Amino acid sequence: MARRAEPISALPGAGAALFVAALILGTLAAVALRAETGRGFAASDWAALRFTLTQAILSAVTSVGLAIGLARALARRRFFGRSALITLLGAPFILPVIVAILGLLSVFGRAGWISQLLMFFGLEPLQIYGLHGVVLAHVFFNLPLATRLILQGWQEIPAERFRLAAQLNAGPRAMWQLLEAPMLRRVVPGALAVVFAICLSSFAVALTLGGGPRATTIELAIYQAFRFDFDLGRAALLSALQLVLTGGAAFVALRVADNDGAGAGLDRVLRRWDGDAPLARGLDAAWIVGAALFLILPLSAVVVSGVSGLLLLNAGVWMAALTSVLVAGLSTLVLLLLALPMAAAVAMGRSTLIEVAGILGLAASPLVIGTGLFIVIYPVADPFALALPVTALVNAVMALPFALRILVPQAREVMMRYGRLALSLDMAGGPFLWRVFLPRMRAQIGFAAGLAAALSMGDLGVITLFADPEVATLPLQVYRLMGAYQMQAAAGAALLLLLLSMGAFWILDRGGRWHAEA
Amino acid sequence: MKYSVFAAALLGASAAYADTPELTVYTYDSFVSDWGPGPAVEQAFEAQCDCDLKLVAAGDGAALLARVKLEGARSDADVVLGLDTNLTAAAAATGLFAEHGVTADYSLPLAWEDATFAPYDWGYFAFVHNADAVSVPTNFKALGASDMKIVIQDPRSSTPGLGLLMWVKAAYGDDAPAIWADLADNVVTVTKGWSEAYGLFLDGEADMVLSYTTSPAYHLIAEEDATKAAAAFDEGHYMQVEVAGVLAASDQPELARDFMQFMVSEGFQSVIPTTNWMYPSVTPASGLPEGFETLITPVKSLLLPADEAAALRDGALGEWLDALSQ
Numbered sequence: 001m002a003r004r005a006e007p008i009s010a011l012p013g014a015g016a017a018l019f020v021a022a023l024i025l026g027t028l029a030a031v032a033l034r035a036e037t038g039r040g041f042a043a044s045d046w047a048a049l050r051f052t053l054t055q056a057i058l059s060a061v062t063s064v065g066l067a068i069g070l071a072r073a074l075a076r077r078r079f080f081g082r083s084a085l086i087t088l089l090g091a092p093f094i095l096p097v098i099v100a101i102l103g104l105l106s107v108f109g110r111a112g113w114i115s116q117l118l119m120f121f122g123l124e125p126l127q128i129y130g131l132h133g134v135v136l137a138h139v140f141f142n143l144p145l146a147t148r149l150i151l152q153g154w155q156e157i158p159a160e161r162f163r164l165a166a167q168l169n170a171g172p173r174a175m176w177q178l179l180e181a182p183m184l185r186r187v188v189p190g191a192l193a194v195v196f197a198i199c200l201s202s203f204a205v206a207l208t209l210g211g212g213p214r215a216t217t218i219e220l221a222i223y224q225a226f227r228f229d230f231d232l233g234r235a236a237l238l239s240a241l242q243l244v245l246t247g248g249a250a251f252v253a254l255r256v257a258d259n260d261g262a263g264a265g266l267d268r269v270l271r272r273w274d275g276d277a278p279l280a281r282g283l284d285a286a287w288i289v290g291a292a293l294f295l296i297l298p299l300s301a302v303v304v305s306g307v308s309g310l311l312l313l314n315a316g317v318w319m320a321a322l323t324s325v326l327v328a329g330l331s332t333l334v335l336l337l338l339a340l341p342m343a344a345a346v347a348m349g350r351s352t353l354i355e356v357a358g359i360l361g362l363a364a365s366p367l368v369i370g371t372g373l374f375i376v377i378y379p380v381a382d383p384f385a386l387a388l389p390v391t392a393l394v395n396a397v398m399a400l401p402f403a404l405r406i407l408v409p410q411a412r413e414v415m416m417r418y419g420r421l422a423l424s425l426d427m428a429g430g431p432f433l434w435r436v437f438l439p440r441m442r443a444q445i446g447f448a449a450g451l452a453a454a455l456s457m458g459d460l461g462v463i464t465l466f467a468d469p470e471v472a473t474l475p476l477q478v479y480r481l482m483g484a485y486q487m488q489a490a491a492g493a494a495l496l497l498l499l500l501s502m503g504a505f506w507i508l509d510r511g512g513r514w515h516a517e518a
Numbered sequence: 519m520k521y522s523v524f525a526a527a528l529l530g531a532s533a534a535y536a537d538t539p540e541l542t543v544y545t546y547d548s549f550v551s552d553w554g555p556g557p558a559v560e561q562a563f564e565a566q567c568d569c570d571l572k573l574v575a576a577g578d579g580a581a582l583l584a585r586v587k588l589e590g591a592r593s594d595a596d597v598v599l600g601l602d603t604n605l606t607a608a609a610a611a612t613g614l615f616a617e618h619g620v621t622a623d624y625s626l627p628l629a630w631e632d633a634t635f636a637p638y639d640w641g642y643f644a645f646v647h648n649a650d651a652v653s654v655p656t657n658f659k660a661l662g663a664s665d666m667k668i669v670i671q672d673p674r675s676s677t678p679g680l681g682l683l684m685w686v687k688a689a690y691g692d693d694a695p696a697i698w699a700d701l702a703d704n705v706v707t708v709t710k711g712w713s714e715a716y717g718l719f720l721d722g723e724a725d726m727v728l729s730y731t732t733s734p735a736y737h738l739i740a741e742e743d744a745t746k747a748a749a750a751f752d753e754g755h756y757m758q759v760e761v762a763g764v765l766a767a768s769d770q771p772e773l774a775r776d777f778m779q780f781m782v783s784e785g786f787q788s789v790i791p792t793t794n795w796m797y798p799s800v801t802p803a804s805g806l807p808e809g810f811e812t813l814i815t816p817v818k819s820l821l822l823p824a825d826e827a828a829a830l831r832d833g834a835l836g837e838w839l840d841a842l843s844q
Binding site: 213374375486490 | 550584708716795835
């Protein structure tokens with residue numbers, strides 16, 4: 001294949017993708033090689049596979065479906081508190097699962113606010129446990145993320161397009177057909193794939209809200225293979241199955257996605273003339289208020305139960321908080337070093353395999369990666385000494401799929417519009433990177449970094465395998481407090497975690513905003 | 519200075535004491551937490567051993583065993599503390615453990631004869647409920663017939679969950695599937711671990727939660743809250759005996775045995791009731807703390823021998839899955 005001239009090299013991106021793939025597949029192989037027994041697939045594994053797929057598909061379709069309406073309403077409206085609301089949208093995603101579930105149950109549970117209201121009117125309390133409970137929780141976790149991904153798509157449509165369409169007297173319907181639907185065709189498959197993949201590896205949510213062993217997912221089967229049977233071969237086999245499912249979904253989504261961008265603009269302030277009708281206003285308001293209530297009520301429950309616990313926090317919790325901040329910072333740095341070259345390489349039309357490598361992080365079980373790394377590191381170094389760097393690295397790989405979904409569309413845009421111009425001006429390498437590429441990616445870099453920091457802050461994955469008491473992270477500390485009956489202190493620590501994650505997300509995302517109003 | 523603090527935090531590097539020997543004990547998370555027995559145990563043992571005791575948290579009981587298996591004979595650990603009798607057969611089968619040599623006058627409700635693992639505390643599993651609940655069931659059959667809602671833990675991911683499986687098995691043997699079939703409609707949900715289940719119960723999602731007879735003691739003593747009670751079941755309560763063992767490959771075998779003997783002494787045992795919220799395996803001279811006398815005493819202690827528990831495990835799990843997946 002003849003190589004096109006490019007303003008920057010795609011090699012670092014390919015290298016990063018290779019590194020990520022080697023990390024994930026290598027650790028999987030390390031686990032498989034240590035396997036002694038191995039009893040292959042049991043009938044229960046097929047049931048787990050069916051349940052996993054059912055709930056993941058339902059969760060993805062519901063989350064993304066609702067997110068389209070919400071993102072559209074948010075894209076059309078400017079109101080007081082909009083920016084705070086968008087930041088808040090990052091919150092459910094990074095809470096430790098147990099904390100988020102308890103928050104959800106305070107609202108939707110048997111003794112929750114809605115049930116109490118229902119019983120006040122003599123009605124039956126809500127029955128949340130079952131498939132619908134699992135989907136509800138997954139929508140709570142993923143609606144915000146899907147909304148942000150789709151909103152990003154809306155913001156990538158240059159303001160000039162809407163201006164022009166308005167001059168041509170296009171109504172909401174025409175706007176939709178001309179500008180919005182094509183954009184959605186580009187963004188939605190990716191969002192679906194991401195949410196599907198996240199839900200695929202759900203375990204504690206599915207078990208707790210699923211109501212019993214019916215709601216067994218592959219992730220639980222992996223966990224069982226490790227913890228109950230110490231059957232590494234079976235764990236590796238199940239992990240591979242999970243990887244294939246996610247990889248497949250990612251591949252389909254990337255194929256379906258239409259890569260044609262909306263064109264370049266001059267970054268004008270966006271105004272929408274089509275949304276002024278009272279009906280449109282009312283509809284948008286309903287979307288925004290409904291979604292805000294759905295997301296904010298459970299979070300308020302976390303805040304309410306945590307406030308009194310804040311006073312009970314001791315030095316150990318603060319030390320854990322500091323550790324979490326350090327890990328999150330390191331993890332964000334590693335993420336950007338991996339994701340930016342990969343996004344640039346993808347934008348230059350390099351194979352979709354790089355994107356698939358990026359999405360693998362979603363499907364890989366942290367338990368398997370952690371164990372694999374343990375096996376690999378153990379002969380040469382003390383795993384405890386490496387606990388935090390390893391956690392940061394694995395968190396970065398886990399955040400990579402999100403970062404790529406955020407970065408790639410804009411990177412394509414930049415390459416397509418400015419690549420040739422830059423080459424014709426003989427501007428390549430460093431100058432292109434610093435003067436064209438990075439400045440135009442600022443908003444996306446900020447969003448991706450914010451998400452990575454928040455995700456890493458809330459993660460309770462590998463650290464459990466490598467943890468030693470002096471270096472506990474905050475989510476781990478929450479579990480330890482609960483294990484010692486310190487429910488109040490645990491709620492306080494969870495609130496602290498929520499504040500830290502939101503803070504990290506807000507600072508990074510804010511730093512990258514490009515439309516002042518976005 | 520700043521840099522070194524940063525580096526220490528980043529690498530989690532522990533200070534190396536050139537002339538003091540180091541004893542590494544793997545244990546579970548809640549043992550080392552500030553509210554757990556860890557800090558007091560560390561202080562008391564270091565005062566007498568002239569060594570550095572390093573407590574390392576590695577998940578819960580089952581995760582501990584997996585960790586030791588992963589590391590094999592090259593493990594840094596000298597002692598593993600926190601397995602229970604449902605895990606000891608598998609642990610012994612690894613061949614990684616040596617005899618402990620501990621002698622003690624145990625106050626367990628049964629004779630202790632295991633030469634590989636020594637018990638440091640024990641408790642009874644029980645369903646904990648609000649003290650004002652009316653018509654609390656007194657056995658599994660009554661529970662199955664009642665409309666009490668319970669939260670239990672998944673035996674595939676938690677030790678209490680596995681304990682409940684063994685409880686039903688020990689009490690009902692081959693009739694266990696019928697018991698589970700009756701219980702199925704009482705189970706609100708099944709959680710990954712104890713923390714989740716207890717949190718759900720405190721939030722009012724269920725009438726009862728699988729925990730320990732000693733759980734109400736925590737609320738009573740630490741929170742001066744007498745609103746929690748454990749239901750006494752007349753078929754008996756299954757015991758959890760928590761044990762520790764010495765690794766055969768330890769580079770500090772002497773010190774490890776000293777620690778094991780310390781484990782059944784006053785300094786260790788006296789902090790167990792109000793930090794680990796379990797019964798000490800050797801009752802301290804001062805007796806149990808005030809509040810423990812309010813706890814229920816089961817009419818019968820159930821415990822399957824380690825090898826029997828291990829042999830029954832897979833079958834019991836299958837029965838449980840069948841009954842609750844209907």
